[in-house]
Amino acid sequence: MSALTIQYHPGGVQLPRLQAWLDSRRAQPVGQRVFVSHAHTDHLGRHREVILSTGTARLMRARLGGKRHEHVLPFSEPRTFEGPTMKYEVTLLPAGHVLGSAMAWIRAGDETLLYTGDFRLRPGLAVEHCEPRSADTLIMETTFGRPEYLFPPTEEVVAAIRRFCRDALAHNATPVLFAYSLGKSQELLQHLGRAEFPVMLGEQAYALTRVYEQLGQSFPPYQKFDDARVSGHVVIGAPQGDRSDLLARLGRARTAIVSGWGLDPGCRYRYQTDAAFPLSDHADFDELLEFVRRVAPKTVYTLHGFAADFAQTLRERGVDARALSEPDQLGLPLIW
Numbered sequence: 001m002s003a004l005t006i007q008y009h010p011g012g013v014q015l016p017r018l019q020a021w022l023d024s025r026r027a028q029p030v031g032q033r034v035f036v037s038h039a040h041t042d043h044l045g046r047h048r049e050v051i052l053s054t055g056t057a058r059l060m061r062a063r064l065g066g067k068r069h070e071h072v073l074p075f076s077e078p079r080t081f082e083g084p085t086m087k088y089e090v091t092l093l094p095a096g097h098v099l100g101s102a103m104a105w106i107r108a109g110d111e112t113l114l115y116t117g118d119f120r121l122r123p124g125l126a127v128e129h130c131e132p133r134s135a136d137t138l139i140m141e142t143t144f145g146r147p148e149y150l151f152p153p154t155e156e157v158v159a160a161i162r163r164f165c166r167d168a169l170a171h172n173a174t175p176v177l178f179a180y181s182l183g184k185s186q187e188l189l190q191h192l193g194r195a196e197f198p199v200m201l202g203e204q205a206y207a208l209t210r211v212y213e214q215l216g217q218s219f220p221p222y223q224k225f226d227d228a229r230v231s232g233h234v235v236i237g238a239p240q241g242d243r244s245d246l247l248a249r250l251g252r253a254r255t256a257i258v259s260g261w262g263l264d265p266g267c268r269y270r271y272q273t274d275a276a277f278p279l280s281d282h283a284d285f286d287e288l289l290e291f292v293r294r295v296a297p298k299t300v301y302t303l304h305g306f307a308a309d310f311a312q313t314l315r316e317r318g319v320d321a322r323a324l325s326e327p328d329q330l331g332l333p334l335i336w
């Protein structure tokens with residue numbers, strides 16, 4: 001049996017022969033080492049022993065608290081770990097998703113595996129550049145794994161967001177951009193602050209931006225959200241939380257959701273906002289294909305989003321691929 005045999009569990013991928021995990025939402029006990037790809041809450045768990053990048057370690061401490069045995073690996077430096085029956089080597093490579101986000105490149109014996117976590121090939125303003133590396137087996141996220149998900153050029157989306165903000169302010173309304181507090185909020189701060197919009201950040205986004213600064217990132221001026229002084233500012237906040245309370249405190253406001261799902265015509269209705277902008281920290285369909293081309297794997301396993309669709313797309317192009325995270329029909333018609 002291969003040293004890099006994988007086993008899928010909802011919320012994580014296990015490498016049973018190495019007693020290791022590639023992300024796990026469920027807390028893992030002593031004896032199980034967990035690679036944590038990045039600090040979005042859907043990738044974090046209260047594990048006892050973790051492998052992560054410097055940035056993710058710092059952000060995870062800020063978000064989760066508590067103590068755990070941390071193996072903090074600088075990017076691109078291989079580290080050898082002792083498994084139950086063999087040694088294996090882990091190298092973290094930048095994933096380009098949020099600050100500190102990493103892919104794990106693993107070598108055990110003469111086999112190699114690349115696990116992407118969430119990733120993006122397009123460059124961002126507050127994140128490292130993604131560095132794909134060839135591997136025998138690729139486990140990749142496929143959130144936007146359908147051909148209709150092609151993001152417009154970033155400059156175009158940013159120009160539209162700036163127009164939206166300028167227009168709201170000209171009408172004495174507060175522009176409110178709902179975006180993830182980790183990653184997207186910092187990108188928006190860079191894009192808007194550089195255009196000299198005064199920015200206020202929601203509480204979570206503010207706290208995480210401080211961590212980004214401790215990690216060496218620098219930003220245009222910004223303030224913590226304060227409804228008494230909000231007039232004339234752009235507010236960048238999180239999509240979750242007590243939104244109606246926030247909007248009641250703001251008075252006149254215009255709202256927008258900033259997400260890759262903004263490509264869906266119904267997105268702004270789903271999020272009940274005035275506008276939707278498709279700025280994403282994930283790869284779009286073409287980037288997913290480009291990523292596979294650069295890794296040139298023998299086998300691909302897809303995870304998250306349109307995993308089955310993207311696996312099917314790869315098989316049509318002659319790549320051995322299957323979905324891990326949803327039932328995969330392997331293209332066979334259903335027989336009643």
Ligand SMILES: [Zn+2]
Nearest residue numbers: 038040097118
């Ligand atoms: Zn993520």
